[in-house]
Amino acid sequence: MGMARRAARATGLAVAIALGACSCSGSNAPAQTPKDVAVAFYKADATGDGKGKCALMTPAYQKVEVGVDSVDHPHPGSGTLADKCAKAAGRHPHGDASTVVAADGDTVNVPANCAHPAGIGVWVWKKQRANDPSPTLEAVRVVKQSDGSWLIEHEADDPDPDKPLTTARLVNELSALSDGEC
Numbered sequence: 001m002g003m004a005r006r007a008a009r010a011t012g013l014a015v016a017i018a019l020g021a022c023s024c025s026g027s028n029a030p031a032q033t034p035k036d037v038a039v040a041f042y043k044a045d046a047t048g049d050g051k052g053k054c055a056l057m058t059p060a061y062q063k064v065e066v067g068v069d070s071v072d073h074p075h076p077g078s079g080t081l082a083d084k085c086a087k088a089a090g091r092h093p094h095g096d097a098s099t100v101v102a103a104d105g106d107t108v109n110v111p112a113n114c115a116h117p118a119g120i121g122v123w124v125w126k127k128q129r130a131n132d133p134s135p136t137l138e139a140v141r142v143v144k145q146s147d148g149s150w151l152i153e154h155e156a157d158d159p160d161p162d163k164p165l166t167t168a169r170l171v172n173e174l175s176a177l178s179d180g181e182c
Contacts, residue, residue: 034120034142035103037150042126042138046099050090054082058143058151065089095128100135102126108167110141110174114182116154119143121170137161139173 037056044052054062062085079087104123112118119141127135139156156173163169 032150034107034122034150037142037152038122038124038138038140039101039103041140041152042101042124043099045089046095046101046126046128047097048090050086050088053089054085056152057085058145058153061151061153095126098130100127105165105170106167108170110171113175113177115177116141116174117143119153119174120150121167121174123165123170135161137165139170141174 041053041056044050044056054065057065059081062081066081066084066088102125104125108121110119110121120143122140122142124138124140125135126138137159139159140152141154142150143153144150154174156176159169159173
């Protein structure tokens with residue numbers, strides 16, 4: 001059943017892209033919804049667009065990308081946090097121009113915990129390269145900013161792609177804490 005589900009997801013990704021569901025970095029249209037932001041974030045990550053990826057991250061998540069554990073322990077080097085993030089995020093593309101990214105299922109409200117503010121949970125499928133055998137699954141927390149924009153705050157660690165994509169599971173994935181959080 002797992003392989004059939006993955007094959008169906010891969011087909012769904014191809015259909016989503018064919019219908020224009022992919023918001024890609026470099027597009028003239030700004031990312032407006034949590035799903036749009038999540039898709040644009042992974043597309044920028046895949047192509048090594050560090051500036052585009054970091055522009056879609058909260059400052060707290062930019063610190064994670066750079067390796068800064070707090071404001072009191074800044075990452076060495078010159079430049080703003082955004083500059084350091086763009087450099088770190090653009091070093092190792094996780095795909096190429098053939099990368100396919102699509103949001104899947106319903107979004108869900110995810111409550112705040114000691115490490116992350118409340119936000120919206122989004123399931124995202126990505127197929128990094130055209131010859132990859134199956135897509136990978138991501139779960140992301142997207143938070144609304146004071147200016148009305150949405151930014152990525154958190155990614156869950158390797159959700160199992162063979163389990164059902166329920167909203168309850170999405171909340172659980174994004175509410176689990178990593179070692180050392182809090």
